[in-house]
Amino acid sequence: MAIILFKNPLLATMNPAREVWRGDLLVRGDRIVEINQPGQSNFSGKIDRTIDAGRWLILPGFIQTHIHLCQTLFRNQAEDLPLLDWLRRRIWPFEAAHDAASMRLAARLGIAELLAGGTTTILDMGSVRHYDVVLEELEKWGLRAAGGKCMIDTGAGVPPGLLEKTAGSLQESQQLYKTWHGAANGRLRYAFAPRFSLSCTERLLREVGAMARELGCMIHTHAAEAAEEEALLQEKKYRSIDFFREMGIAGEHCCFAHGVQVNAREIAGLAQDRTAITHCPSSNAKLASGMAPILKMRQAGVRLGIGADGAACNNRLDIFSEMRLAGLLQKLQHGAIALSAQAIVEMATIDGARCLNWDDEIGSLEIGKKADLIAIDLDTPHAYPQNRENIYAQIVYAAKSSDVRLTMVDGRICYERGEIGNMDINATLAAAEIEWKKLLHRAQITG
Numbered sequence: 001m002a003i004i005l006f007k008n009p010l011l012a013t014m015n016p017a018r019e020v021w022r023g024d025l026l027v028r029g030d031r032i033v034e035i036n037q038p039g040q041s042n043f044s045g046k047i048d049r050t051i052d053a054g055r056w057l058i059l060p061g062f063i064q065t066h067i068h069l070c071q072t073l074f075r076n077q078a079e080d081l082p083l084l085d086w087l088r089r090r091i092w093p094f095e096a097a098h099d100a101a102s103m104r105l106a107a108r109l110g111i112a113e114l115l116a117g118g119t120t121t122i123l124d125m126g127s128v129r130h131y132d133v134v135l136e137e138l139e140k141w142g143l144r145a146a147g148g149k150c151m152i153d154t155g156a157g158v159p160p161g162l163l164e165k166t167a168g169s170l171q172e173s174q175q176l177y178k179t180w181h182g183a184a185n186g187r188l189r190y191a192f193a194p195r196f197s198l199s200c201t202e203r204l205l206r207e208v209g210a211m212a213r214e215l216g217c218m219i220h221t222h223a224a225e226a227a228e229e230e231a232l233l234q235e236k237k238y239r240s241i242d243f244f245r246e247m248g249i250a251g252e253h254c255c256f257a258h259g260v261q262v263n264a265r266e267i268a269g270l271a272q273d274r275t276a277i278t279h280c281p282s283s284n285a286k287l288a289s290g291m292a293p294i295l296k297m298r299q300a301g302v303r304l305g306i307g308a309d310g311a312a313c314n315n316r317l318d319i320f321s322e323m324r325l326a327g328l329l330q331k332l333q334h335g336a337i338a339l340s341a342q343a344i345v346e347m348a349t350i351d352g353a354r355c356l357n358w359d360d361e362i363g364s365l366e367i368g369k370k371a372d373l374i375a376i377d378l379d380t381p382h383a384y385p386q387n388r389e390n391i392y393a394q395i396v397y398a399a400k401s402s403d404v405r406l407t408m409v410d411g412r413i414c415y416e417r418g419e420i421g422n423m424d425i426n427a428t429l430a431a432a433e434i435e436w437k438k439l440l441h442r443a444q445i446t447g
């Protein structure tokens with residue numbers, strides 16, 4: 001069990017008192033075991049590695065509560081389309097054309113980008129097939145994740161390769177849950193992932209709702225993203241938040257991506273039943289879906305996380321871009337003091353952990369919690385000088401993902417000095433290029 005000492009960093013703990021101070025942090029195995037004033041450690045055992053962290057700000061690792069690792073190969077390949085066209089003309093045909101090899105490279109690229117950019121935990125929605133491959137890659141490279149295969153059993157424009165039989169979809173999800181939930185020292189958790197209201201039958205959703213409650217498992221889906229989605233659902237006399245609740249998909253174990261098209265009544269309902277919302281500002285802007293009312297949701301007490309969504313609609317998986325845009329959009333809409341930088345960092349750390357019901361283990365630097373942390377070098381021309389009184393503004397508005405120097409998950413250093421473990425980055429990029437070309441050939445996109 002390795003013992004690692006981070007010596008003398010500035011610590012933005014995100015603990016309940018939101019303490020920011022200079023100290024030493026000791027990791028033993030997968031846990032934070034000491035946080036002390038510099039030189040005040042009581043630890044008497046042998047330290048395997050001491051890292052001089054005096055230049056660094058150490059934070060709990062960032063948590064992105066909506067990601068599609070399966071879409072990383074589609075980066076820069078699905079431009080200038082609104083949501084439903086983007087899905088039907090590009091993303092669904094691409095996803096249908098995935099094989100195990102292309103899925104592996106999509107996941108690997110995404111994981112590399114996330115770890116190098118300071119993200120330590122994701123809530124991931126897969127494609128319909130090959131989710132076991134995504135989980136294998138997560139297990140291998142060390143990112144913490146909840147996630148699941150996407151479930152689709154109906155819907156206009158869904159290609160045959162993605163359309164499942166209801167029973168088969170449930171069965172496969174259950175099998176993945178059995179194999180993977182709690183795997184990798186508890187670092188991987190399964191989440192049921194029905195795609196969205198227009199691509200799932202009521203039977204599928206009701207059974208997912210019941211099964212998740214029975215198993216104590218999360219549900220992750222998209223809801224209230226675009227106006228066209230709400231308009232189509234209106235034919236069934238529903239709005240999407242109400243629809244999911246009617247299907248038994250609401251509550252503390254549920255996390256919905258987007259929540260752009262929510263009204264005051266729905267916001268009150270989300271706060272009351274504790275359903276979490278993931279804010280995806282870049283994706284919502286790029287697909288022209290709109291601006292989620294996150295200030296109103298926060299004021300109402302809705303649990304909020306933040307995420308990049310997929311590389312096919314962003315085109316980054318960069319938490320720094322998401323935090324910055326989230327802050328800027330709220331300022332434009334509600335005024336300069338609308339949403340503090342601290343509130344945004346909370347969404348990306350401790351509040352994200354709460355959305356995943358994982359805040360007992362991650363989301364803050366506290367003794368006994370998992371050693372999921374990142375080191376940022378703030379002594380850079382673009383981030384200097386520091387303002388210790390508001391370190392959060394420096395993180396949200398000045399820092400960049402390239403300032404991340406080290407990423408630790410579960411006590412394991414997954415990224416350091418530009419290296420993702422023993423991953424050969426150049427070989428990964430070359431293989432990704434080959435797999436993308438093969439996938440594009442299989443997909444035969446026509447317009």
Ligand SMILES: [Zn+2]
Binds near residue numbers: 125309310
């Ligand atoms: Zn999404």
